[in-house]
Amino acid sequence: MQAQDIIYPTDAGLYCAPGDFFIDPLVPVARALITHGHADHARAGHGAVLATRQTLEIMAIRYGEDFTAARQVAEGKVRIGGVTVEFYPAGHVLGSAQILVTPDNGPRILVSGDYCRTPNPVCAPWEPVPCDVFITEATFGLPVFRHPDPMGEASRLLASMAEFPDRPHLVGAYALGKAQRVIALARAAGHTGPIAIHGALKRLCDYHIEQGIDLGELVSASDPGDARLILAPPSAFASPWVQRFRDPVLSYASSWMTVRARARQRGVELPLVISDHVDWPQLTSTITELAPQEVWITHGAEDGLLRWCELAGIAARPLRLVGYEDEPE
Missing domain, CATH: 3.60.15.10 (Ribonuclease Z/Hydroxyacylglutathione hydrolase-like)
Known part of the structure; x- marks a missing residue:
């Protein structure tokens, strides 16, 4: 056959x-x-x-x-x-x-x-x-398309947060897999504070935690408190939701960020080349x-x-x- x-x-x-x-x-x-x-x-x-x-x-x-x-x-x-x-x-x-x-x-x-x-x-x-x-x-x-070390990209994110301490960092990441990976990478790179997540990410983040994956302290992006790292689905960046954050650093985690023209078209200030x-x-x-x-x-x-x-x-x-x-x- x-x-x-x-x-x-x-x-x-x-x-x-x-x-x-x-x-x-x-x-x-x-x-x-x-x-x-x-x-x-x-x-x-x-x-x-x-x-x-x-x-x-x-x-x-x-x-x-x-x-x-x-x-x-x-x-x-x-x-x-x-x-x-x-x-x-x-x-x-x-x-x-x-x-x-x-x-x-x-x-x-x-x-x-x-x-x-x-x-x-x-x-x-x-x-x-x-x-x-x-x-x-x-x-x-x-x-x-040659992906850099994801830990290096996470370190770039934390370095930007240190350079711009008064600006919230908004990272676009799809709900299944990428959002949880970015959170885990940020933790491994040394971020110990709370991370705020958009409501669309909550149930799947909860499921990963139920499966034994430690994501640290997660809070709602509707009430982020002291959280300066916020994750949301990329579609949220084109909605009024993003306007609640003052002078944010917009980021996006994707291999498409290898193509800098795409980052510019989306208004992404901090492109993160992290791919699944x-x-x-x-x-x-x-x-x-x-x-x-x-x-x-x-x-x-x-x-x-x-x-x-x-x-x-x-x-x-x-x-x-x-x-x-x-x-x-």
Whole structure:
């Protein structure tokens, strides 16, 4: 059985024929396997969902307990139709996983979802999984994207707070994963005071704390008190909410801050290059390390990675799945 007969792209997303299921489907389907809880990968309304326990709990937080008719925690090897599936940590956000699909007679196919190899204090680290076909994103699949040490970026944030003690520092970070990572990095860099969070971040921050992740003292951004570091979803910066803070230092944590023109367009004074995705060196080194026979690219900067694979003598093809965001802004 050929790989392209086992898993292939459809209008509804990536479909596994011998298992009759979709992986991170773009619309409600009868059976879905979900890599992680970001909204462009984890949608409500599926008949049945298989995912890690933490991803299922995050989906319940976001969509309500009745987000699916049936749910199953992915533990060990799970048999579905004519394939066996296994979930491995992806290092992206809490609960994120890579999904290995192994048919009875055919190649081992690894669907990586979104993944990151840089150590992340708020989720389990990425694990290498041997495979014949590696299905990868290419969100930052260009040589310009080379992520600095996240601790160095956190130190830059604290240095700015020391330089401008009378100005609140507002950091834009999406609610699942990035906000908690920025908080944890700030703590590791030496910030011991309270950190204020926008209301949209509270429930997921609470969930991380429930999972044993220490985020220190968190207070509401509606009443920040002495807190001089405030986190909010990036969308809040375009709303009247931001006007309650006098002369703030606007910051944004994203790999897109590598592109300084984007920072200027958004009025970001302190760009922080902190990403939960692989950068170009990590992307190419992952392919080299796993040494798959084929590389399939779901979305992102496909052309750059296709050219690299061609030069490296690795068979590659784009899937051009529409509906996944690059790193959310």
